[in-house]
Amino acid sequence: xxxxxxxxxxxxxxxxxxxxxxxxxxxxxEVLADIGYYRLGFYLFPxxxxxxxLHHRTHLYNDDTRFGDAVKLYYFDFELRNLLLKYIxxxxxxFRTILTYEGSxxxxxxxxxxxxxxxxxxxxxxxxxxxxxxxxxxKNPTIRRHHKKYPSDKYAPAWKTIELMTLGENVTLYSALxxxxxxxxxxxxxxxxxxxxxENYIELVRILRNTCAHGSVLFDFKPFKRIKxxxxxxxxxxxxxxxxxxIKVVRYLLKQVSANRERDMAVELQKILDKYxxxxxxxxxxxxxxxxxxxxxER
Numbered sequence: 001x002x003x004x005x006x007x008x009x010x011x012x013x014x015x016x017x018x019x020x021x022x023x024x025x026x027x028x029x030e031v032l033a034d035i036g037y038y039r040l041g042f043y044l045f046p047x048x049x050x051x052x053x054l055h056h057r058t059h060l061y062n063d064d065t066r067f068g069d070a071v072k073l074y075y076f077d078f079e080l081r082n083l084l085l086k087y088i089x090x091x092x093x094x095f096r097t098i099l100t101y102e103g104s105x106x107x108x109x110x111x112x113x114x115x116x117x118x119x120x121x122x123x124x125x126x127x128x129x130x131x132x133x134x135x136x137x138x139k140n141p142t143i144r145r146h147h148k149k150y151p152s153d154k155y156a157p158a159w160k161t162i163e164l165m166t167l168g169e170n171v172t173l174y175s176a177l178x179x180x181x182x183x184x185x186x187x188x189x190x191x192x193x194x195x196x197x198x199e200n201y202i203e204l205v206r207i208l209r210n211t212c213a214h215g216s217v218l219f220d221f222k223p224f225k226r227i228k229x230x231x232x233x234x235x236x237x238x239x240x241x242x243x244x245x246x247i248k249v250v251r252y253l254l255k256q257v258s259a260n261r262e263r264d265m266a267v268e269l270q271k272i273l274d275k276y277x278x279x280x281x282x283x284x285x286x287x288x289x290x291x292x293x294x295x296x297x298e299r
Contacts, residue, residue, distance in 0.1 A: 011037045019061040020044070028067050035074060042217045043070040043077070046285045069281050076282065077219055079272050081212040084247075087254050087265045088209045092167045094257045095202060098189050099170055100162045106182050111157035114173060124176035132169060133161070140164060171206050175199055190256045197230040201249050208246055220289035221246060243290030266297045 006014065008029050012022065022028050032040065047065040050057050107113035115125045133155065137143045142164065146156040155161060162170065177183050180195060187198035204223050211221060221243040227234065232245075232252035239245030247269070255262035276282045277294050286292040 006037070008032050008037075015044075015067070018059050019063070019065065020047075021064060021066045023066065023068065031067075031071055035071075040070055040074065043073045043219075046073070046220075046289060047281075065281075069279070072276065072279055072282055073219060073285060076272065076276050076286070077217060079275075080218055080269075081215070083265070083268055083272065084208060084218075084250065085212045087261065088205055088212070088250060090257050090261055091205055091250070091253045092170075092209065095167075095174075095190075096162060096165070096170050098186055099174055100159055102182060102186050102189075103162075103177070104158050106179070111159075112153075112155045114158050114162060115155060119178055120173070121176040121178060124172060128169075132165070137161065137164060167206050167209055171199075171202050174202070190253055191231055194230070197228045200225065200228040201230065201232070201253060204246055204249055205253060208250065218243065218290075219286060238291050244292050247292075270295070270297050 011032055012025060012028055016022055044061070045051055047061050047069060048057060049060045049062055103113055103119075104111070107116070107119055110116055110119075113119050115128060117125060137156075138147070142160060143156050146160060147153060162173070165173070174183065174186065183195045183198075184193075187193070187195050190198060190201075192198040192201065203225070204227060207224055208221070211218065222241055223246055227240045227245050227249060229240075232249045234240055234245050234248055239248065251262055251265060254265060273292070273294060273296065276286070283294060
C-alpha cells in the first residue's frame, strides 16, 4: 500500500508513538514546518534502537531521546557544512589556478590545450564538447563576448574556460592529463609526491564539497573511496573512511594554500565542537559516526 502524506500534527503524533520525548510541541511543529519531517528523519535515525540497521528498523527511539537532540545534530551539520564550504572554496580556487597555470605554461603555444588529444584524454574532450562547452558555456556572457571578438576560435583560451569549470570538471581534467610529469608538478604544489594520492585527496574534496553544497548529511559522511596514505595526519584505520579523516585531508590541502587559513579553520571548527560538547548524546554520535573528537587543537 502506498504511503500517504501526513499533516504536521500527525507527524508529531507518530514520532511520539515511537518513544520520542517532545517537551515543547509548538516549537516541534515549527521545526517540522521549517526543516521537514523527512529531512529531520536523517538526524533522528542515530537515536533509533536498531541504528545503524537500515533493513530491519523498528523506528523506536532509545529511552529519553528528545526531539531537541535531533535538532541539535541537524544544526551541528548546518554549521559544519558552512564552515567546510568556506574553506574548500580556497582549495578549489587555488587548484584551478595551478591547473590552468601549469597546463598553460607546459603547452604555451596552444591556448586550447585542454581539448587537445595530444595532451588530454579524448574521452574527456568528447564529454567536454557535448556536455559542458556547447550546451552550457556558450551561453556564458564571458564566453559569448570572446567568440564575438574572436569568431574563428572554437574555444575560449584555457584561462577563461577553466575559470568557469566546476571543481568536478577541473578534477576530471586533471585526471585526464596524459603527461604524468605535468600532473606531478601540480600535485607537488600541494606537497604531495605521488599523483595517485593527490587524485584521491582532491576527489575526496570534490565529494565533500558537493555533499555540503547539496545540503546532504555530514555527521556520518563516508568517502566513496578509502583515503590513501599520504601527508595528511590520519592516526587510526577508521579515519581513512570517516568524517574526521576527510576533514584532516581538507585541512592538509588548505595548509598548502595558506597556513593562516588552515589555522582559522581549526579554530572555527573547535568553536563549533565546543558549542555541542556540553551535550553528551551529541558528542557520542559525532564520535561513533564520524570519529570526531571533542578537541582538535591545543588549548
